Structures are given as C-alpha cells and as structure tokens.
Amino acid sequence: MTFIPSLRRPLRWLAAGLLLTSPALAQTPARPQPAASPPPAKPQPAGTLPAKPQPVKPQPAKPQAAKPKPTAVPPAEANVRYRSGKVQLDQGNYAAALAQLEPLAQPTARFARAADAAYLAAVANARLKQWPEAEQLLNLLRTEYPTYPNLPDALFLQGQVSFEQEDFDTALKALAQLPADKLVPEREAMKATYLPRIKERNTWQRNLRRYPDDATLARAYADHLIAGGAYTDADRPQLDELIAKFSLDRTRYTPRPRPVSVRKTSYNVAVLLPFELSDPSWQTVRKNQFVTDLYAGLRLAQDSLQRAGRPIQLFAYDTGADTLTLKQTLALPELAGMDMLIGPVYKSGARLLARYAQEHQIICVNPLSQDGDLVLDNPWHYLFSPSSATQGRVAAQFALNAFGAGKPGLVLYEDSKDDADFATAYKAAFEEQGGKISALRRFNPDVDESLAAAFAGPELAAASHVVVVSDNRRIGPYALRLVQQQPAATRPGVLAPGSWLDNPRLDVSQLNGPTTYFIQPKYYDEQGLGYRRFRQLYLQRQHLPPSVFANQGFELLMYFGNVLSQYGSDFQTSLSTAPPATGAIFEGESYSGGAHDNQVVPIVKLTGLEYQMMR
Numbered sequence: 236m237t238f239i240p241s242l243r244r245p246l247r248w249l250a251a252g253l254l255l256t257s258p259a260l261a262q263t264p265a266r267p268q269p270a271a272s273p274p275p276a277k278p279q280p281a282g283t284l285p286a287k288p289q290p291v292k293p294q295p296a297k298p299q300a301a302k303p304k305p306t307a308v309p310p311a312e313a314n315v316r317y318r319s320g321k322v323q324l325d326q327g328n329y330a331a332a333l334a335q336l337e338p339l340a341q342p343t344a345r346f347a348r349a350a351d352a353a354y355l356a357a358v359a360n361a362r363l364k365q366w367p368e369a370e371q372l373l374n375l376l377r378t379e380y381p382t383y384p385n386l387p388d389a390l391f392l393q394g395q396v397s398f399e400q401e402d403f404d405t406a407l408k409a410l411a412q413l414p415a416d417k418l419v420p421e422r423e424a425m426k427a428t429y430l431p432r433i434k435e436r437n438t439w440q441r442n443l444r445r446y447p448d449d450a451t452l453a454r455a456y457a458d459h460l461i462a463g464g465a466y467t468d469a470d471r472p473q474l475d476e477l478i479a480k481f482s483l484d485r486t487r488y489t490p491r492p493r494p495v496s497v498r499k500t501s502y503n504v505a506v507l508l509p510f511e512l513s514d515p516s517w518q519t520v521r522k523n524q525f526v527t528d529l530y531a532g533l534r535l536a537q538d539s540l541q542r543a544g545r546p547i548q549l550f551a552y553d554t555g556a557d558t559l560t561l562k563q564t565l566a567l568p569e570l571a572g573m574d575m576l577i578g579p580v581y582k583s584g585a586r587l588l589a590r591y592a593q594e595h596q597i598i599c600v601n602p603l604s605q606d607g608d609l610v611l612d613n614p615w616h617y618l619f620s621p622s623s624a625t626q627g628r629v630a631a632q633f634a635l636n637a638f639g640a641g642k643p644g645l646v647l648y649e650d651s652k653d654d655a656d657f658a659t660a661y662k663a664a665f666e667e668q669g670g671k672i673s674a675l676r677r678f679n680p681d682v683d684e685s686l687a688a689a690f691a692g693p694e695l696a697a698a699s700h701v702v703v704v705s706d707n708r709r710i711g712p713y714a715l716r717l718v719q720q721q722p723a724a725t726r727p728g729v730l731a732p733g734s735w736l737d738n739p740r741l742d743v744s745q746l747n748g749p750t751t752y753f754i755q756p757k758y759y760d761e762q763g764l765g766y767r768r769f770r771q772l773y774l775q776r777q778h779l780p781p782s783v784f785a786n787q788g789f790e791l792l793m794y795f796g797n798v799l800s801q802y803g804s805d806f807q808t809s810l811s812t813a814p815p816a817t818g819a820i821f822e823g824e825s826y827s828g829g830a831h832d833n834q835v836v837p838i839v840k841l842t843g844l845e846y847q848m849m850r
Contacts, residue, residue, distance in 0.1 A: 307343070308338070313346045317336065317348060350379075370400070426455070498802075502547050504796075511553065529603075531785050536789045539789075540792070577791070593613050598617065607623065621832055634665060637700075640671070644700050645700070648676075649677065701730070733757075733758065736753055794819070
C-alpha cells in the first residue's frame with residue numbers, strides 16, 4: 236500500500252483502499268498566478284541547503300566595483316520551473332520534477348511559493364523511495380516555512396517517510412501533531428500498515444506509554460502478540476487491559492493453547508536449493524558451487540548429529556533457478572509431512588516458501604538472506620543470519636561505547652536494500668542512545684561522481700567515526716585512503732563490513748588502524764577446536780578445504796538440529812526464551828525475545844595478523 240499522494244488535479248491520498256480528496260492542494264490554484272515581488276535579501280539561517288547553481292550568461296566587464304551575485308531566481312523563470320516541476324511530477328517523471336522544484340524550495344531562491352516547492356520536491360523524493368532526502372526537505376519546510384497552510388500534509392508525509400526508515404518514534408510523533416480533524420482515516424490506515432513492522436518489544440512498550448489512547452497502536456500490538464506468535468504468559472495482564480480499554484474482540488485476542496510439541500527420535504528436514512542438476516555444463520556447475528558447498532556442510536552436520544544420538548534425515552529437492560520449479564516441488568504431498576524446511580537462496584523463492592511454511596505450519600529457515608522483511612509477521616519463518624537491520628542496531632550499540640557521543644558519526648551506504656536497511660537502523664539506534672549522525676548518504680560504487688559526493692563536505696573531518704556499508708571491492712581502498720588523509724589527532728574511526736578483510740586490494744597496514752572495526756556476522760576462530768575438527772572432517776570427505784558456504788551449512792544444521800531434538804518441531808516459544816547458544820564453529824546463535832533472525836553479530840578488529848573479538 237502506498238500513501239504518497241497522487242498529484243493529478245486536486246491532491247488525493249491513497250489509503251486503506253479509498254481515494255480521498257485532501258483539502259490541502261485544493262488551496263493550490265490549477266493555473267499559475269503572478270509571482271509576488273521578491274522581498275529584500277536577508278541573512279539566511281545556518282544549515283540552509285544551498286540552491287543548485289543556475290546557468291549564468293557571461294556579462295561584459297563594467298568599470299565599477301564588483302557586486303555579489305544575486306541568489307534569487309527571477310520570478311518569471313521561477314514560475315516556469317515550478318509549473319514544469321508540477322507537470323513532471325504529475326506525469327511520473329519524479330527525477331525531472333525534483334531537479335526543477337528542489338532549488339526553488341531553498342530560502343535563497345526567494346520564490347513566493349517556496350513552501351509548496353519544498354513539499355512537492357519531498358513527494359518526488361518519496362516516489363523515488365529516497366527517504367532520507369525526502370525527510371531533509373520536510374525538515375526544511377517545517378523550519379523555514381512554519382506558517383505553511385498545508386503543514387498537515389507535510390506532517391502526514393513525514394509519518395510515511397519515518398515509517399519507511401523504521402523510525403517508528405518519529406513517525407508516530409509526526410502523526411500525533413496533525414490536527415484532530417485532519418486526515419483521520421488516512422493516518423489510521425498508515426499506522427495499521429506500518430506498525431506491524433515493529434519487531435522489538437522495547438519499541439512497542441515505549442510507544443504504548445507515549446500514546447496510551449491510540450487504539451490503532453493498541454490493536455497492532457495485540458495482533459503482534461497473538462497473530463505474530465510473540466505472546467507469553469507475562470503479557471496476559473497488559474493484553475487484558477488493552478482488550479478492556481479499547482473494546483477489542485476478546486475471542487480474537489485470547490491466545491489459543493499451542494499444541495504440545497512432540498519430541499521425536501528422528502526428524503525429517505527438506506532442503507530446497509537450486510542445484511540445477513538438469514544442466515551439467517561447467518558454467519552452471521561453477522555458478523552453483525556455493526549451493527553444493529552449502530549442502531556439503533549440511534551433510535557433514537547430519538553425520539555429526541547422528542554420532543551425538545540426534546538423528547536428522549535430510550531430503551534434498553532441486554528447485555531450479557525459477558519459481559516454476561519451486562512451485563512444482565511445493566505441490567509434492569510428502570513435503571507437508573516434513574518437520575523443518577531449509578531454503579531457498581533467491582528472494583522470489585523465499586517468499587513462496589515462507590507462505591507455504593505458514594500455511595502448513597512447518598518451520599522454515601532461510602540459510603543465506605539478510606533481508607529482515609522476509610520474516611515479518613510469519614512465526615514459521617526464520618533467518619539463519621542476522622538481518623541487515625539487526626547488524627545496524629548492534630553495530631550502533633558498539634559504536635557508542637567505542638567512539639562516544641561527543642562528536643557526530645557519518646553513515647555512507649551503497650544504494651541497495653540491505654545496505655539501506657543497515658544504515659537506517661544504525662542511525663535510529665545510535666541517536667536513540669544519545670548519539671548524533673551528521674549525515675546519512677548513499678552512493679553508487681560504480682559512479683565516481685556519486686562516490687565523491689558521498690565523501691565530500693566537512694562531515695568526514697568533524698566525525699568521531701564513519702560507517703561505510705558496501706561490499707564492493709573498490710570502496711574499501713577508496714574510503715580508507717580518504718580517512719587516512721585526515722590529521723592523525725582528529726582522524727575518525729571506521730566501522731566497515733567484514734568482507735573488507737578478504738579484499739586483495741587492501742593490505743594489512745590499511746586494515747590495522749587502531750580504531751578500525753569490522754562487522755563480521757560469520758566470524759569463526761580458525762584456531763578453535765570446533766573449527767579445526769570440522770575442517771579435518773570436511774577435508775577427509777570433500778578433499779578440499781571448506782568454503783564460507785560450507786561453514787554456514789554446517790553451523791545451521793548443527794544449531795537447528797539440536798533445537799529440534801531439544802524442543803520438538805514447534806519450537807518458536809521455547810526458542811524465544813532460550814539463552815544464547817555457543818556455535819559449533821561460529822560465535823553463536825540467539826533468537827531471544829521472539830526475534831526471527833540471529834541476534835549474535837560479532838565485531839572484530841585486526842591487530843597485526845590476528846583477529847581480536849571486540850563484541
């Protein structure tokens with residue numbers, strides 16, 4: 236569901252399946268009106284965004300003292316650009332609309348309708364899913380044009396922008412500032428759509444305290460407890476209070492007794508992976524080597540569990556590289572009798588298997604994905620890896636202790652969903668604990684101009700630390716070179732992905748910075764007894780050293796195989812209260828508090844040639 240307004244004729248809001256006319260744009264004339272004369276120039280407040288430069292025709296030199304160039308856009312040109320921007324926005328050309336409208340929004344442009352330009356430019360950014368940029372324009376609008384008559388529309392859009400960045404506190408605060416009689420159905424529909432995305436209990440409880448009379452929030456939390464599988468006996472008093480206060484359907488929100496998880500002597504586990512056995516070409520075999528390695532790790536864990544008296548029967552299914560083959564596999568009747576499902580590795584297939592798991596009430600574990608959206612509102616679906624958002628939250632907690640809150644941090648991230656999820660969660664968690672992020676910038680690693688713009692400006696030199704979120708091999712050398720050019724006394728620390736440690740373009744001297752740390756979710760101690768034993772067994776069977784995918788397959792089945800043996804095949808409630816477990820070769824696994832992705836996120840640093848665990 237989208238809440239960003241359509242701009243055809245009067246402004247309309249799409250919410251809860253109803254197209255409702257907003258009174259906001261009804262005040263905006265359809266045809267351009269003569270622009271007011273620009274007011275006299277006045278000093279601009281600190282922090283004002285600069286207007287984009289406009290082409291300037293060369294003027295003949297005059298024998299008089301040089302005057303400062305005016306920054307205001309001529310009224311006639313401004314009106315033409317404004318109308319053009321609105322047309323482009325209406326036609327869905329959002330980038331073109333943004334180029335026309337954003338410069339007019341700046342106070343330096345002295346445009347009579349700058350507030351409207353700021354709002355419409357924020358809408359264009361939202362249509363492009365450029366949420367941080369949209370938020371920046373909305374902040375400009377509220378700061379520079381506080382008397383804007385359509386401010387409720389801006390607050391409504393701020394709600395969605397914050398929700399999309401999982402900044403639930405700011406979103407609810409923005410919606411609460413709306414007048415009581417404005418956009419009531421729309422805001423409730425927005426909350427009903429986004430609130431179920433909250434995963435952390437602390438976030439729920441904090442907002443329930445702040446907005447004790449919010450019926451939509453209360454209902455969403457009750458749904459989270461019952462439908463989302465997060466309910467425990469300790470929640471009963473609060474749930475009863477919400478049912479009574481908001482007249483909720485007690486039948487719906489009375490938790491049903493969970494079936495007793497029957498412990499068996501052996502468990503059947505289906506492995507659904509794209510082996511692509513029908514294509515024996517060397518290109519396909521090489522492309523799918525990671526799948527073969529993953530399965531080899533699973534098989535070795537099966538043997539280890541068998542020797543420990545915890546037998547697991549693996550049933551491998553070739554799902555191919557398309558969803559059609561997966562759908563055919565899911566139609567097989569024997570799959571419904573499995574105790575657990577593992578797979579697949581591609582996102583389109585992951586959503587199909589997640590739905591199947593929920594419909595048949597079979598727990599499914601995704602072996603590789605870090606997309607936390609896959610396990611939202613599905614008590615039968617788990618990620619073996621920490622989600623990108625969990626990694627960002629844990630990294631922010633570490634950074635506050637490592638770098639302090641005295642100076643702001645700087646977050647730069649690659650233009651991808653996982654990296655954006657990390658960056659957004661990092662900023663929210665760091666600022667929630669009292670820190671400050673001076674800028675949140677994304678970049679395209681293959682475009683030099685984009686990289687230069689991300690690292691430009693005074694924020695790098697003034698930062699306590701810089702977080703660079705990208706696995707692209709050119710980014711590590713680029714970022715570390717710029718950081719190491721800063722004076723040693725004020726040089727910011729670096730927090731980066733663990734993949735940089737395997738980058739052949741980086742040498743030890745670049746990675747050995749005293750305040751350079753790496754987020755390494757799949758960290759393992761090569762000298763540890765568990766890993767050395769695993770490696771020896773793998774070499775004996777495969778005649779090759781294990782890859783990182785073989786490590787993951789082994790660790791996954793060792794952990795969940797033991798969970799099956801200990802709790803049975805319906806282990807969600809037991810897993811949510813179980814203490815963190817020490818890994819067979821990795822640092823460990825934890826799904827406490829109802830989490831459906833691993834909460835253990837190791838952070839390491841390189842000291843000499845040795846890894847040092849920092850968290």
